[in-house]
Amino acid sequence: MEFYDEKIKALAIEIYELDAEVYKKLGSSLGRVFGGEKDICIRNIMEDLHSRQNSSRIRSELALISNMARTIPDHDTRHDIMVRYNNIVEEIAELPTGFADGDILDPKIADLNTVNLKDRFKTGDHLIICIGRSCGCGGNEIGFALADKLRMNFYDVSVMNEVFRQKDGEEAAQATATFQKKERMGIKKRIKAFKKYHGLSSEDVLFFDTSKFLVEKAKQEDFIVMGRFADAILTNNHIPHISIFITAPEKRRIQRFLEINKNVTPNQAKKWIESEDKRHLKTYKFYTGRKWSKASNYDICINSASYGIKGSIELIIRMLQLDDRVKQLIE
Amino acid sequence: MEFYDEKIKALAIEIYELDAEVYKKLGSSLGRVFGGEKDICIRNIMEDLHSRQNSSRIRSELALISNMARTIPDHDTRHDIMVRYNNIVEEIAELPTGFADGDILDPKIADLNTVNLKDRFKTGDHLIICIGRSCGCGGNEIGFALADKLRMNFYDVSVMNEVFRQKDGEEAAQATATFQKKERMGIKKRIKAFKKYHGLSSEDVLFFDTSKFLVEKAKQEDFIVMGRFADAILTNNHIPHISIFITAPEKRRIQRFLEINKNVTPNQAKKWIESEDKRHLKTYKFYTGRKWSKASNYDICINSASYGIKGSIELIIRMLQLDDRVKQLIE
Structure with missing residues (x-):
């Protein structure tokens, strides 16, 4: 002393x-x-x-x-x-009293989200990148191009839906469709859908199917998965992954939506973007108990309006130190 | 065709x-x-x-x-x-119709937030990093250590306050103090403070002083600035900068607050963290019209619980391609 x-x-x-x-x-x-x-x-x-x-x-x-x-x-x-x-x-x-650097690292989160992928690969885990995104921000394009650049498999709702359809017939695929259209379903139809899946709602069937699918894939391969509460599913199953949320200011997303969809009015675009954000917020909360789009629920968030689609891909590759991987793949 | x-x-x-x-x-x-x-x-x-x-x-x-x-x-x-x-x-x-890659890049934002710093330096602009952070997430420690690592100047509220005090006497420093204590001030005191600064509220005086200070510094040097609506001030003045928001799940922030402050109860810690978040939300909204902590208002957000203090610093250096700069400084 x-x-x-x-x-x-x-x-x-x-x-x-x-x-x-x-x-x-x-x-x-x-x-x-x-x-x-x-x-x-x-x-x-x-x-x-x-x-x-x-x-x-x-x-x-x-x-x-x-x-x-x-x-x-x-x-x-x-x-x-x-x-x-x-x-x-x-x-x-x-000094034991020097600076308030009691580290903020949460070992439980950090184990699942190691910044240093080289360390992670040693353990034999696969590289899994979960990408959440707000509607119209180019997140889908970023995820798809990133998967291609890294030669990793890519799973979004359509790909999974197709896999389910081909595997288990029409049932699971219908669940996806039902899931997406829930807001437009009457109470009678919803009860019918509910009964169809052995007392489970069609949404729950899809959630369980998705869980099973992702847990299975995580044992086999590196992949990128878009949305689907994948981050929450993998966390619950103690599977290491990186979770990224991509978004952009609403104004810019509406603008881009109009650029892509020529026959839509600005008002319709605004309504669509806002209703999609609300839908995401609601279903994510329901299945994960967490707030969709809240920065502290992801490892990193990227504003795609600042970096563009190509820039965001570069940023992710650099951030995750995947530069070497890209180099190797190109050589 | x-x-x-x-x-x-x-x-x-x-x-x-x-x-x-x-x-x-x-x-x-x-x-x-x-x-x-x-x-x-x-x-x-x-x-x-x-x-x-x-x-x-x-x-x-x-x-x-x-x-x-x-x-x-x-x-x-x-x-x-x-x-x-x-x-x-x-x-x-x-193809002109191929993929929906109408880029999400917003030239107005992107010009101020170039991902490629090498390009930016060519234009003679200084490297300015604005760091917002939620209370207890280690953001201050990250900003301070980053400034040291990059040998850049570091400005937080205390540093700026001291500069104002030494430059302009007590007036501006008092404004800061008033600003921070506003919630606890009675109406009489507030009126008094309001009158003191030529009809401007003391908060406004501080805001203008901070603006002036940052715009001036941006012409002279590279720096890191913590909070102080610096991102909004620089955007309004068309000054290129990078804006980063650092946060961590509330639960982890409370835990860390308790580790650092031994004489505080968990309940007090929770109250403190939540009231600080609310205060930030309110004042940021007031001065910028934007929502504090919303991912699309920053270039990137980092969850410090995933990466820890050291890891977050590394991540930022890597992301901004400042690795070379660090190497040069160490050599």
């Missing part, structure tokens, strides 16, 4: 002196960060270093000093001071 | 034959994607190729074929078929 106190005191003095030094070199009109009486300043710094709650204060003070230090014109002086500054930051980071 | 029709027909035949070929090689129990009468199938494909609205159908059909093709055991056969498949995809992409 005594050693620790000594260390804190030594650090506080170093910080005080660094500030004084920077001020001396610059003669800055901004004055010094620690302009008061030396002993009082050092005592204040020590107090801040002693408590994690105050770490943001220390951080801001250091930022002020280093922001100024970077403006020192003479290269050698600047370099010496920045070396001292870096040492101080490193030493603070090593 | 005639040439175009010919091309569509040739493509439709190619797709039909590719499907047949894959089926032949695999003898798949899933059957063929186009299992009906040849002429009808080709006519259907042609119709889909003729219309952009139906591009998602073609895309799903192609995904089905290629998903199957990738399972062909013999390497050479698989390779030949995938080459044919890739050619088809490329040719479709070149």
